Amino acid sequence: SWPGNVRQLVNVIEQCVALTSSPVISDALVEQALEGENTALPTFVEARNQFELNYLRKLLQITKGNVTHAARMAGRNRTEFYKLLSRHELDANDFKE
Known part of the structure; x- marks a missing residue:
């Protein structure tokens, strides 16, 4: 209940x-x-960063670490996508099988 x-x-x-x-x-x-529920909301920047991190992880999981495919799914070019990965300290190789 x-x-x-x-x-x-x-x-x-x-x-x-x-x-x-x-x-x-x-x-x-x-x-x-x-x-x-009883605490303050994160700042906009914190919330956006958390969303970006989760979004990038999900894309890399779906594409098994294929950056070209992940960037295409996100509607970004590879250079921009690599910058996002770097900003969030993600390595596409960690998602490869």
């Missing part, structure tokens, strides 16, 4: 999805999101 209303449940789920690149949401992440 959910202790809050549906809007609160949706907010917690959305926050969990934004905070993980895993297909499974852990209990710890849900607890973190529940605790976070």
Whole structure:
């Protein structure tokens, strides 16, 4: 049974999805999101950076580290995509099988 209303449940789920690149949401992440309901929102820059990191990880997982394919999916050229990877300290080789 959910202790809050549906809007609160949706907010917690959305926050969990934004905070993980895993297909499974852990209990710890849900607890973190529940605790976070009473804390301040991250700044816009922090939220954007977290989104970018999760987005890049997901693209690299889907493409198995193929930067050309990932950049194309993101609508970016490879140079811009490599800059994003560098900014978030990601290495495409870590996603290759």
